[in-house]
Amino acid sequence: MKRLEVHSLSVRHEGRTRVDDISLDIAGGTLFGLIGPNGAGKSSLLKAIAQLIPHSGDVVLDSYKLEKVSALWRARRLAYLAQSGEVAWPMNVQDFVMLGRLPHRRDSLSWSRRARQQTAQPNNDDEIVRQALEQTGLWNMSTRYLDQLSGGELARVRLARALAVDAGVLLADEPCASLDPFHQLKVMELLQMQSRQGRVVIVVLHDLTLASRFCDQLLLLHEGQVVANGTPRTVLTPDNLQQVYRVQAIHGEYRDQPYIVPWQSSTPEMPPVITAPASTPDLPKEITFK
């Protein structure tokens, strides 16, 4: 079973603190959600855990300090899905997903090139890539070129590449951001399954109902600091949502699971909660963004 520990991790840049002294202990099998408003420090924390940006503090995976091990050791054990990424290469889907196998092999990665050579036999990498393509619903477009995909399809291709690493730790920054509701649910089910197989899975989310419904544990960040860390029920309280997200939300429950529908922007004077099925609150005549 994997175990990821974060000890007093801080990210500072030109005198500004992006992540402030955060400690975590995440066991394999946990789907761990990182939530918080724009600029809270979620991506910075994820990148620092992946050793992609300068930081202070330690990240320890199965007793190994990540800053002390080689980049290859990390690349085999941590899969990182960035929040966004332009993919400018003229590459088809299956070759791109095969890049996830790069840390594990030394010979030619190109599926197409090996297929052209006709001597290549399907190997373990092919099987893992096939599985990642199927899990993300991309098998039927594996030979399509990346510039022929929609935004949501490309997001799933990027996720498939991270899955193809088959790492013990999966760090996914907003994997649902550009997906339709069906694929959002599919991706969350997939991440939950990945965690149930013993992996540490950390996912950044803005959709609070997805966070509440699927995550075992949530970390609510605000201005680089931890506001709450615990089960969705203890973290997603009306007070936290109002203070941190500045929203009034409808809180409901379905089959013993809480759901949250952010309803209107809020000021500290407003009551934090709208209880379903309350009548629709009056919306402000003019909506301004501050």
Ligand SMILES: Nc1ncnc2c1ncn2[C@@H]1O[C@H](COP(=O)(O)OP(=O)(O)OP(=O)(O)O)[C@@H](O)[C@H]1O
């Ligand atoms: N490369 C950078 N250099 C300097 N400051 C940065 C850099 N990247 C992010 N920041 C700042 O660090 C803070 C945290 O940013 P971060 O991207 O971690 O937030 P986030 O919680 O992921 O936000 P979002 O929900 O908008 O993606 C913000 O104030 C941001 O402006």
